[in-house]
Amino acid sequence: MRSPIALAVAGLSVALTGCGAGGASAPSASVPAPPTAPAPEPSTCGGILFAEVLDSGGRPFSVGEVVLQAHPETSLEIVRPYTVVVPDGGDNLDVPGLRPTVGAFFSDFGFGRFPAGGIHQRVRVQWRGTLELRAEAPECPPFTVTCTAERCVSR
């Protein structure tokens, strides 16, 4: 049987601490990111999310650096921005209309793992508008950082 199937972010920065390190801080002076220097071992929850807005040189993108130092089972949600960039390619081909695509551009990835298994992830990020990232780990309170073109704030 034959069956056809288909035709087919130099400004303010913020240090955020997770549940094992004592809660979130208000915006602070810049905290240098330790991209290569050994970082302290995180507590059970871990959780230092460091985000700094850098000089974007007048470009339309904000640029910054984010460091996540956390529990090994942490996950990081890109809450925003999403940009609508994918055009409709034809009535019979696509879901009608436009749809959002992630609008945060990551580069310069740097990763390390602690003896206890915690993770240390540094990444540079560019975005338009507001950047919001949320990190979560099992049995740990979530922590969020929001960055505009001027600064990053934790909550």
Place this chain on the structure above:
Amino acid sequence: MTRRTLAAVTLLGCLGIAPAPAAAYRFLGDGWIVTSDSAIRWDPFPLRFRILENDNLPDDIGLDASAWREVITRGASRWVEIPTATIDIEIAPEPATLDQADADDGVNTIGFSSDPVFEDSWFTGFAAFRWDDDGGGYIGCDIEINPDFVKNWSPQDPVRLLEIVVIHEIGHCLGLAHSEPHPMPLWTEDPFEAEPSFLPDPVMSYSNSYGLDLTEDDMTAVSLLYPAPGFLDSRGSVAGRVDLDGRPAPFAYVQAVRPGAEGARAGPGPGAFADENGEFLLEGLGPGDWILWVHPMLVVRRNAHGSRLDFSVAEGVLEANDRWRWITVEAGAGLSGVEITLRRGRGEG
């Protein structure tokens, strides 16, 4: 012998971007999502093509029969030269006539189409393939290229684009379905510090960033189907489930990304779709640390992913935010039970 036929339509450069320098794999076979052990494959090699002889060569780009044969031969060699796979493709010296571009004649052909479906069409080509439904693998594969692609696409380098199309269609004949581009649309935005390792996208994806060199995703996929000695033992896998608001997230995409650990350059590796129940199996991962970058299906073209797209829309998966999760893979071992929960919010604010 039970035979089944399927055609994969290719729509390259569909957003109108010039073919800049054509990650993710999906296998062909029965079921919504096919794993490597049940995927249809070509057996035995060689996969032998005859070139269609007709008057449809697009001579307005200076392509004669000899140059066209060279394009096809180069395209095939991209697959044959993958070091982690054992693949043999031959381009026969004798031509084939148009009537041999038939689904059931046992002659595999490649050439410019006379099919009226291509008139005023944005399709660049398709591969029609047959397989033995009783487990015998592929029986045949015919590739037809749109002779009007130059008119429709206005590529800056049409011969290069043509070679990319050939590579893509041969990928179908080897058992690969359409995959996904990487999660950052570098071809639609202009970040001033783009991560170069995220370009180009896999040749088997629908994208606007294609290269002549196969990506890790492309190479991993065919290496899983036709492994070179030692390949499978050198790789590991990760399995788990993707949820969205407490329900399975069908056809969420799980893209492995090297996180930039010391000694391992950052960048995308292979990726795979979750199945209709949100369960995923990502095979062929090299040992070491990875980010699983989970995101919705990005290509919203039905001829790329068929009814999987409709299923994703119905379940709201296209509204899910991207999420990263870190894992460590060991050679020859499988990591299982990785649970990843997505939230809606994509497109809000």
